[in-house]
Amino acid sequence: MINEVxxxxxxxxxxxxxxxxxxxxxxxxxxxxxxxxxxMAALLVGGMALLSTVVAG
Known part of the structure; x- marks a missing residue:
């Protein structure tokens, strides 16, 4: 699984x-x-949404 990641x-x-x-x-x-x-795409999108929420709020 590591090779796939x-x-x-x-x-x-x-x-x-x-x-x-x-x-x-x-x-x-x-x-x-x-x-x-x-x-990984879901983690990227979720991380960006969280980051934008923290920065804006």
């Missing part, structure tokens, strides 16, 4: 090594990446 973080920033990308496509499962990506 690392790969999704790299995708969020737009940087990833070719070796890791190949590994993900050869050995990874799409559902794992989808779940990790959705959770």
């Amino acid at each position: 690392k790969s999704v973080l790299a995708a969020f920033f737009g940087v990833q090594k070719e070796v890791n990308r190949k590994r993900d496509f050869e050995h990874g499962h799409a559902l794992d990446f989808l779940v990790v990506g959705l959770v």
Whole structure:
């Protein structure tokens, strides 16, 4: 699961090594990446909403 998190973080920033990308496509499962990506996106949106609430309030 750690490799999926690392790969999704790299995708969020737009940087990833070719070796890791190949590994993900050869050995990874799409559902794992989808779940990790959705959770991380939800955390990002929630964190930004919380930050804006704290700054505005």
